Amino acid sequence: MSEQTQNQTKKFFLGNMLAMAATVIWAGNFIAAKILANAYSGLEMSYWRWLIAMIFAFPFAMKHMKQDIPYIFKEWKLMLFYGGIGCFFSNLLLYNAPxxxxxxxxxxxxxxxxxxxxxxxxIFFKEKINPFWIMGSIIALIGVCVLLTKGNFKIFQEVNFTVGHFWTLGCSFFFALYSISLRLFKEKINIWVFLETTFIIAFMTNFSSCLIFNQALPVIHSLKDFGAVLYIGIFSSLVAYICWNKAIELIGAVRTGIIYYLVPVFGSFFAVILINETIGIFQLIGGTMVLGGVLICTCFKNH
Incomplete structure (x- = not known):
């Protein structure tokens, strides 16, 4: 095996592991958001998320900030998009949906x-899509439906679409747009500086929104809420975005996105561990389908 092949294999393995780490963390994000949804609005949850992420990222970004600031200003339009739309707005939609x-x-x-x-x-980058990726994605998506509905597809006949459904679809769209658009940022800068900048933009947008809508700044009500807020600020934001962005750099947005199908699988696992839910045959079937679909996508390269 040549050195080039070895390096490609390492990049492929590391990229998939980082993407998987992000999905594990985001699976827990749904549980944290559900804990906070009863006491906080989407704007309040988003406020704490980006404030905490901004604070904890700053010490790591500080020593690289001076050399990378010129590139941040050079790409200011993209940075506003990443921070304002990719981070703040997409997650605000998600936090309002529950x-x-x-x-x-x-x-x-x-x-x-x-x-x-x-x-x-x-559409935007004329990227060729391997048919196996489409097949694997469809299998994984069906597996997600089987897993979450426990095989009871009659649930879909009883769905009453609310504004929360459209907010979730909006979040899905903007998250996808954020992920594929990372390739537009051509400058090689430190990832901590990149994330700190997007977190600052997300927080300032959130803070401005609170002022515009005359909403009081949020207050933490309990230790449980404080733990959930720390989780979404440190892990769901700082750690997960580092893993996700680095994975996209290594294996591309489409391949990284495929790993996202594992979020409900990990979420179901956490539900069993944390809130004593049981696993039935349909959850096993659905989880197996998701894993199979991801493997199909992962094992076939794009030519």
């Missing part, structure tokens, strides 16, 4: 992100 949309519906709709990444990459 007030009117069931968690099952939200998770299924968010699972459309990988397909949207394929479609948007094809």
């Amino acid at each position: 007030h009117t949309a069931p968690a099952v519906d939200m998770t299924i709709l968010m699972a459309t992100s990988p397909l949207l990444m394929m479609f948007l990459s094809w």
Whole structure:
């Protein structure tokens, strides 16, 4: 095996592992958001998320900031998009959705992100899509539906679409757009500086929104809420975005997006561990289909 082949294999393996780490963290994000949804609005949850992420990222970004600031200003339009739309707005939609949309519906709709990444990459960047990727994605998406509905597809006949469903679809679309557009940022800068800048933009946009809508700044009500807020600020934002962005750099947005199908699988696992839910035959079938679909996508290269 040549050195070039070895390096490509390492990049492929590391990229997939980082993408998987991000999905594990985001699976827990749904649980944290559900804990906070009863006491906080979407704007309040988003406020704490980006404030905490901004604070914790700053010490790591500080030493690289001076040399990378010129490139940030050079690409200021993209940075406004990444921070304002990719981080703040997409997550604000997600945090508002639980007030009117069931968690099952939200998770299924968010699972459309990988397909949207394929479609948007094809539209905007003329990226060729391997047919096996489409087949694997469809299998994984069906597996997500089986997993979350426990095989009871009559649920889909009883769905009453609310504004929360559309907010979730909006989040899925903007998250896909954020992921594929990372390739537009041509400058090689430190990832901590990049993320700190997007977090600052997300927080300032959130803070401005609070002022515009005359909403009081949020207050933490309990230790449980504080733990959930720390989770979405440190792990769902800082750690997960580092893993996700680095994975996209290594293996591309489409391949990274495919791993996102594993979010409901990990979410179901957490539900069993944390809230003592049981696993039935349909959850096993659905989870197996998701894993099979991801493997089909992962094992076939794009030519």
